[in-house]
Amino acid sequence: DVIDIRNLGKYGYFTYDPGFMSTAACNSAITFIDGEEGLLYYRGYPIEQLAENCDFLEVSHLLLHGELPDHNQREAFTSAIRQHTMLHDQMADVFRGFRRDAHPMAVMIAVIGAMAAFYPDNNDVNNPESRQVAAMRLLAKVPTVAAWSYKYNVGQPFIQPKNKLGYAENFMHMMFATPCEDYEPNPILAKAFERILILHADHEQNASTSTVRLVGSSGANPFACIAAGIASLWGPSHGGANEATLNMLEEIGDISRIGEFINRAKDKTDSFRLMGFGHRVYRNMDPRASIMRKTCHEVLNELGLHDDPMFKLAMQLEKIALEDDYFVSRKLYPNVDFYSGIVMRAMGIPNSMFTAIFALARTAGWISQWSEMNADTEQKIGRPRQLYLGPERREFVPLHQR
Numbered sequence: 001d002v003i004d005i006r007n008l009g010k011y012g013y014f015t016y017d018p019g020f021m022s023t024a025a026c027n028s029a030i031t032f033i034d035g036e037e038g039l040l041y042y043r044g045y046p047i048e049q050l051a052e053n054c055d056f057l058e059v060s061h062l063l064l065h066g067e068l069p070d071h072n073q074r075e076a077f078t079s080a081i082r083q084h085t086m087l088h089d090q091m092a093d094v095f096r097g098f099r100r101d102a103h104p105m106a107v108m109i110a111v112i113g114a115m116a117a118f119y120p121d122n123n124d125v126n127n128p129e130s131r132q133v134a135a136m137r138l139l140a141k142v143p144t145v146a147a148w149s150y151k152y153n154v155g156q157p158f159i160q161p162k163n164k165l166g167y168a169e170n171f172m173h174m175m176f177a178t179p180c181e182d183y184e185p186n187p188i189l190a191k192a193f194e195r196i197l198i199l200h201a202d203h204e205q206n207a208s209t210s211t212v213r214l215v216g217s218s219g220a221n222p223f224a225c226i227a228a229g230i231a232s233l234w235g236p237s238h239g240g241a242n243e244a245t246l247n248m249l250e251e252i253g254d255i256s257r258i259g260e261f262i263n264r265a266k267d268k269t270d271s272f273r274l275m276g277f278g279h280r281v282y283r284n285m286d287p288r289a290s291i292m293r294k295t296c297h298e299v300l301n302e303l304g305l306h307d308d309p310m311f312k313l314a315m316q317l318e319k320i321a322l323e324d325d326y327f328v329s330r331k332l333y334p335n336v337d338f339y340s341g342i343v344m345r346a347m348g349i350p351n352s353m354f355t356a357i358f359a360l361a362r363t364a365g366w367i368s369q370w371s372e373m374n375a376d377t378e379q380k381i382g383r384p385r386q387l388y389l390g391p392e393r394r395e396f397v398p399l400h401q402r
C-alpha cells in the first residue's frame with residue numbers, strides 16, 4: 001500500500017509502508033540480498049564461498065573494514081580481539097543481580113547495556129578510533145557474556161576465556177569447561193559452529209539491525225545500541241525462531257503428530273505458525289539454509305545422531321512441508337534457523353542459548369552497520385512518520401463532568 005496523504009499540506013507527501021516492506025532507510029555497502037534469486041553477499045563475496053573458506057573473525061574483518069584481511073591484518077585483528085575477551089571483574093555482579101532462571105537474552109541485554117558504564121571512553125561515536133575500540137570490545141566480550149549467562153543459569157562458576165583457542169572453540173570452552181574438567185574441542189563441531197556464526201553475521205536491514213541504526217542515529221553509545229539490537233532479535237519472528245523451532249519439535253513430540261501441526265499451521269483461525277519456515281525477504285530457498293542443511297547432516301553423522309527421535313522428527317517435518325502445496329505455493333522453505341537450531345541441539349547447547357548465540361554472531365553485523373552509519377557525516381536521526389487514525393481535535397472535559 002502506498003498512500004499519499006495530500007491533505008497534510010505543508011508536510012508534503014508520505015508513504016504508508018507498514019513493516020517497511022518497500023522502504024529503504026539507508027545506504028549501505030555491507031550486505032547484498034536478492035530474495036527472489038536466493039543470493040546473499042557480504043561486501044560482494046557470496047556467502048557460500050565465505051562459509052566454506054573463512055573463519056568468523058575473517059568475516060568480521062570483512063564486514064567491519066570492507067576487505068578480507070591479508071595474513072598480517074588477520075594476525076593483528078585476532079590479537080586485538082584477544083586483548084578484550086575478559087570482562088571487568090565487577091561485571092560478574094551484574095549477572096548476580098538476576099534470578100538463576102533468567103533467560104540468557106534478558107541477561108545479555110542488561111550486561112551489554114551496562115558496558116556503557118564500564119567503558120565510557122567509547123561514548124564519542126564521531127571518533128573513528130573510539131568506534132574501532134568499541135567494535136573490538138563488543139566482538140571480544142559478547143561470547144564471554146553469552147557463555148556466562150548460561151553458566152549462571154546452571155549454577156556453575158564463570159569460566160575465563162582461553163585466548164589460545166579459536167573464536168568458536170573459546171566460546172565452547174567457556175560454555176562447557178568447569179574448574180574440574182577441561183573442554184576438549186572437536187574440530188568438526190568447531191567448524192560447524194564457526195559456520196553458524198558466519199551465516200548469521202549480517203543480513204542487511206532486518207529488524208534488529210534497523211533497531212541498532214535507529215538507536216544509534218540519535219548518537220547513543222555503541223553498547224546501548226547493541227543492547228537494543230539484542231532486544232529486537234529476541235522475538236520469535238526474528239532471532240527467537242531457532243529456540244521456538246526446537247520448542248515446537250518438543251511439543252510435536254512424535255512423527256505421528258506432524259500432520260496435526262501442519263494442519264494447524266495452515267488454519268487461518270489458528271495463530272500457530274510452523275517455526276523455522278518462511279522468510280520476509282527470501283521467496284526462494286534461503287542460501288544460508290542450504291549451507292546449514294549440509295552442515296546439519298555432517299554434525300549428526302559425526303555425533304551418530306541420525307537415529308535420534310528428535311532429529312528424525314525434524315527431517316520428516318522438513319520433507320512433509322517441502323511437499324505440501326500450502327508451503328510450496330507460498331514459498332515457505334525451511335530457513336537457516338530451522339537447521340541451526342538442530343545443529344546446536346546436537347552439540348548439547350540448550351534451546352534457551354540459541355538466540356544468544358545468534359546475537360553473538362550478529363554483533364559483527366550490528367557493529368559494522370553502526371560504524372558505517374556513524375562514519376556518514378550526512379546521516380540524520382531516524383524518525384519515521386505515522387498515519388494518524390485517532391480522534392480529531394476536541395475540547396478538554398473536567399474530571400467531574402466525564
Ligand code: ACO
Nearest residue numbers: 236237238239241265273274275276277278279280330335
Ligand atoms: N507457517 C505457516 N504459514 C506461514 C508461515 C509459517 N511459518 N510463514 C508465513 N506463512 C503464511 C502466512 O500465513 C501467509 O499466508 P496467506 O498468504 O494465506 O495469508 C503467507 O505465508 C505469507 O506470510 P507473511 O506473514 O506475509 O510473511 P512475512 O514476510 O510477513 O513473515 C516470517 C515472514 C515472519 C519469517 C514468517 O514466515 C514466520 O512467522 N515464520 C516463522 C518464524 C520464523 O521462522 N522466523 C525466522 C525468520 S529467519 C531469521 O530471523 C533468521
